Amino acid sequence: MFTMALDEVMEMAARRGFFWQGFRDVYSDAPAGLWVYGPLGVKMKNKVIELWREKIVRREEGVELDSTCISPGSVFEASGHTKHFNDKLVECLKCHRRHRADMLLEEQAGLTGLEGLSEEELYKLIVEKMVKCPYCGSSEFSEVRRFNLMFEMRIGATGKDIAYLRPETTQSSVVEIRRLQQIARNKLPLVICQVGKAFRNEISPRHGLIRTREFNMAEVQIFFDPEYPDYDNKFESVRKYRLRFLPAYAREAGEVVEMTCEEALEEGYTINKLVTYWLALYQKLMTEDYGFPLEKVRYYELNEHERAHYARAHWDLQIYSEDLGWVEVVNNAYRTDHDVIGHSRLSGRELKLYSEKRKQSIVPHMYEPSIGIDRLILHLLLLNYRREGERVVEKLPRRLAPIDVAVFPLVNKPELIKAASEIYGTLLEDFEAFYDESGSIGRRYRRMDEIGTPVCVTVDYQTLEDKTVTLRDRDTMAQVRVHVDELKTAIKRFIAGEPLEKLGTPMG
RNA sequence: GCGGCCGUCGUCUAGCCUGGUCUAGGACAUCGGCCUCCCGAGCCGGUGACCCGGGUUCGAAUCCCGGCGGCCGCACCA
Known part of the structure; x- marks a missing residue:
């Protein structure tokens, strides 16, 4: 899938010092998906982040947080990540499709309550119940393997306390909302911003900076009162701005549907003024500030099955290139009160924010636009790359x-x-x-x-x-x-x- | 993680089939020098590679095995 331009950009990036695959020069067994930024890459990354700070953090009066990458295990219990990240999978040895072991047993043998079983026990059941591959009908499976997208680690000498490297910065923002609202003197909506590393143990990292195991994110979490999102004034500034959507219903046709913020809101498509405003803000950020042509940017709506466990609505802001097609660069999710409720439930602490309007504390909802910095940088270099005869220019x-x-x-x-x-x-x-x-x-x-x-x-x-x-x-x-x-x-x-x-x- | 193809200076490559003249050759890039009054000019010189490990052999870049990595497809991408 690598075409000329991407190939050349990757080569230039490594030669001139933007980024390259880490450790490989010395250790040939260095795992894939670990990329380092060189002198030019560091400078560019800083500028990309600084622009985001100027256009988003400062103007939206965000409060910036810098939390840790190592996160206590409970944090991801509460958020649902341990449950949704720990699939036990088997592979059909004939057609090589993967299936969740518990799903197969549930569907074909009517078994329930399989959550606590070990990999070995699940495999024994699959053999006993003569489970068949739903696609090819074969009943020969690999052993059950635990598939964990989070990096697990142990804290302290006893090794009893499990921790994870965070797969998103979000949870570390959510657990700090009360103190942050206090510091921001009861501001609501509360806009929390965080730049930092996140980690995912991808099965097969590919396409250079597109899928890595350690990556940089610039995230914003907007906590608001779902009854009073309070974005009337801000919304007025984007009322006539045209958003570019690929709604789930229009996916077959593949045609971008343009609508003004006003229309999107009136149709109920974008939920409320707050979400609509932020969709406009990020489309503007990507086109007017980061400079991507409007026609190469769209909001791709994820349908019910594709959305993450936490999201009620979700659009990927995608950028188009000849080389990679449409790639998600900003993840925009309306996460409702999922994360806040999760942490309240597990910890027993009430995670509410004070609403001046209601004169009481409320459980806030959260909307989150989240930029993949590394993907953004790759696309900046890729889409601005020009070869004019012998002359090569990064515009x-x-x-x-x-x-x-x-x-x-x-x-x-x-x-x-x-x-x-x-x-x-x-x-x-x-x-x-x-x-x-x-x-x-x-x-x-x-x-x-x-x-x-x-x-x-x-x-x-x-x-x-x-x-x-x-x-x-x-x-x-x-x-x-x-x-x-x-x-x-x-x-x-x-x-x-x-x-x-x-x-x-x-x-x- | 599965299958196919692949792995020689930074890049592109010669060599591999048919083991030894390979202390691995070239081009471009890079570095130093000379030259140069505006767009990778020219001349001279330099640094720089057989992905890693094991095996076969008197001898391995070359043959065999394993690992790692890359591309493509499938799967995965909460």
């Missing part, structure tokens, strides 16, 4: 490029090197700047094009005469001259989106 949104600006002496003469180095030193104060004097000027430009550096500064002989330098636009290769004193301002304006021509006098 990343300017503010997401790992390097803001590069500085070169036109040729390697001592006086030009001196002037360029000085300018580089100044730019380092405000930018991710990069200096290079190797090879020819053309080669240096091309290297910067490949990693998406939006603008290059070149110091030439004229610089020595009148203190002007040239600014070169990655996308057009056009150049303007700018006075050194104006340089920082010009670069800032350029990264903020102004066209190059407005920043200086064109070069012939």
Whole structure:
């Protein structure tokens, strides 16, 4: 399924230092699904997260939390993950389809109450009851294997206390809601934001950064009063905004159904103003800020059978590429009060939030948009990758490029090197700047094009005469001259989106 | 996890069938130098690989087995 562009992007990412498969250079038996970010990848990842903070956390007045990856076992008892993550499976040896052992026994032998049985006991029953594969009819099965998508670990010396590496940051937000609401002085809706690692023991990690065993998420949990979601004003700002859905009913046709937020809400499709607003917010984030073309973004509705155990409504925000097709990049789930109730029940602690409107504490509902950072970064590199003849350009949104600006002496003469180095030193104060004097000027430009550096500064002989330098636009290769004193301002304006021509006098 | 195909410098590859002239060759990239007044130019030089382990053999990149990884399909993706 790897086509040219993805292949080239993956190769470039490893060669230039965005990301690569971890540990493999030294240990050939390193397991799949563990990816490391290199120097450029770290810079880009930070910028991707910072943009999310600016557009979502800050503007929606979110409170940011940084919890631990190691989580006590009870947390996932309460959330239902241990139950839903611990399937005991058998594989049909003839057609290689997998089935849940308890389901087969229930359906074919009428047995119930199988939850407590061990793998061995289940296998014995399958043989005894002559269970058949529902697909091919064979009655030869592999032994029962426990399939656990969570990484399990033991805490302390006794090894008695089970803990898990979290498969989502969500639960660590949910258990802290009371304190967080207090810190936020009884704010409701309460918007909790968390960036962090999550872990899933995938059976077969594939497609590079798409399915990994350890990954980065940027999640928002909005806790609200289901009776009074309280989003009237915010909703007004998106009332006429057009959302792009692939509703479950339209899936056969495969045609995106566009509707305004107003229409989506009136049809009851998007449940309430709060959910509708956040759907609009994230569609805008992905298209206007991360820069994906509108036609390559859609909300794919998951039907009743596909949804997770906690969700009442669920749309995957997907991004389209030739190479990977539609891929989920943001998971948007209306989780109701499922998680809050779960933790209350198991812990015996009341997990309620105070509602000013009702003058009492209420059990909040929760809506959660959750970004897969690694998938987002891969798609940014993939969809902005351009090969123009021999020239390779990453046309990343300017503010997401790992390097803001590069500085070169036109040729390697001592006086030009001196002037360029000085300018580089100044730019380092405000930018991710990069200096290079190797090879020819053309080669240096091309290297910067490949990693998406939006603008290059070149110091030439004229610089020595009148203190002007040239600014070169990655996308057009056009150049303007700018006075050194104006340089920082010009670069800032350029990264903020102004066209190059407005920043200086064109070069012939 | 199952099945098919595959695994040589960073990348693409020569060599493998027919074991020894392979201290593994080339191109591009990369690094250093020279040159260069604006787009991977040229010249010189350098770093750099047989996925890992075991077996057969006097001798293994080459033959055999196992592991790991990659691609594709199935399954999985709460």
